Amino acid sequence: MGRSPCCEETGVKKGPWTPEEDKKLIEYINNNGHGSWRRLPKLAGLNRCGKSCRLRWTNYLRPDIKRGRFDDDEEKLIIHLHSILGNKWSTIAARLPGRTDNEIKNYWNTHLRKKLLQMGIDPVTHQKRSDLGFLAGIPNMFAFSGNLDMNALKLQADAAKLARVQLLQSLIQLIASTSSPSSSDLLINHHVYGSSSLGSFGVSPTQDLNLGVGNTNNNQEFFMESNNGGGDNGNTVMMINGCPCPYNIHDHNSQHSTPSLVPASPETLDNNNNNNNNNNNISNNISIDQTQDQANCFADECIDISRNSNTSFGDWDGLNFDDSNTDLCWKDILEQIS
DNA sequence: AACGGTACCAACCGCAAAAGG
DNA sequence: ACCTTTTGCGGTTGGTACCGT
Structure with missing residues (x-):
């Protein structure tokens, strides 16, 4: 169990390896194998400690090492494996194949970790971050696609889509948490056909559900609970803290039309209160009536999109986050909540 | 051109498990 | 069973390239 004394030796060279040192190490290992790493430096004529030689060989000189950028599939696989294994590099x-733990670790810390953070995903837990702090990073999130190589395009397009979904979730969550009791007795009730998962993004199945439609994890602060398995074929109710969201954004049993706020029946209210009184334990910091109208437009379009979506993000592209002429008014919503 | 900030990544450090005597 | 040595691993550091001002 004792520590290796090799690196405590004095007089051994440290720092970057020279081409000559590399050549010596390669030639020795090709001819003799590495054998004992501790004895190798002396046998190979290197003024290095064995540990340094081993690291140089395993992380850089090994012939089967694959250099160059990580491609899209590798990125997905790393994220997926990290969600399962954690920092088991x-x-x-x-x-x-061909990638070293050091290389993957570096790539995670310099690229993938930041990507997940920008997408509002905790890189440690791979769960959606429950706070709204990531909203502050939205401008970066959408500017994110400006400096890409071709391999990263698809992943980042998915990331942008994920960000949109999460933005929607957070907006509705925020609206729910800032309503007054007099304007909160509304019920979201809409239908989603198909599913919205992040499978193509490479997040593990358990995380897929946390991020999109179909989650039944009551620990989630907000999610859409889907009943795809039953005869109702995709009847979905938006849930907040495990209870149906107390807003009626739009009833999609009818044809798409200008949404209206529909007060829920007293029974609905009672049920919601019984399920979770916290939903009415709320502050009222913004003009909820105005924001609700804007949110209704926004959510209405989201819901329509989700109705027609049958794969990963599909028609979420249809959400217009940029057009100032749109009646979505999402920017206004953001301004009000900021 | 100079400077400061940032990103990247090779290499180092220290801990702990595995292997060997 | 115990001790020492070797190896592997994950976290961190520091040099350097790049970019914006």
Whole structure:
């Protein structure tokens, strides 16, 4: 169990390897194998500690090492494996031929971790971040697609789509948390056909559900609960804190039309109160009536899109986050909540 | 051109498990 | 069973390239 003394040796060289040192190490290992790493430096004529030689070989000089950028599939696999294994870099590296644990670790820390953060995903837990702090990063999130290589385009397009879904979720969550009791007795009731998962993004199945439609995890602060398995074929109710969201954004049993706020029946209210009184434990910091109208337009379009979506993000592209002429008014919503 | 900030990544450090005597 | 040595791993550091001002 004792520590290796090799790196405590004095007089051994540290720092970057020279081409000459690399050549010596490669030639020695090609001819003799590495054998004992501790004895290798002396046998190979290198003024390095064995540990340094081993690291140089395993992380850089090994002939089967694949250099260059990580492609899209590798990125997806790393994210997926990290969601399962955590920082088990060597285990993750074993699943990516030609990649070293050090390389994957570096890539995670410099690229993928930031990507997930920008998408509002906690890179440690791979869960959606429950706070709204990531909204502050939205401008970066959408500017994110400006400096890409071709391999990253698809992943980042997915990331942008995910961000949109999460933005919608957060907006509705915020509206729910800022309503007054007099204007909160409304019920979201809409229908979603098909599913919305992040499978194509490479997040593990358990995380897929947390991010989109179909989650039944009551720990989620907000999610859409889907009943796809039953005869109702995709009847979906928006849920907040495990209870039906107390807003009627739009009833999609009828044809698409200008949404209206429909007070829920007393029975509905009672049920909601019984399910979770916290939903009415709320502050009222913004003009909820105005924001609700805007949110209704926004959510209405989202819901329509989700009705027609049958794969990962499909028609979420149809959400217009940029057009100032649109009646979505999402920017206004953001301004009001900021 | 100079400077400061940032990103990247090779290499190092220290801990702990595995292997060997 | 115990101790020492070796190896592997994950976190961190520091040099350097790049970019914006």
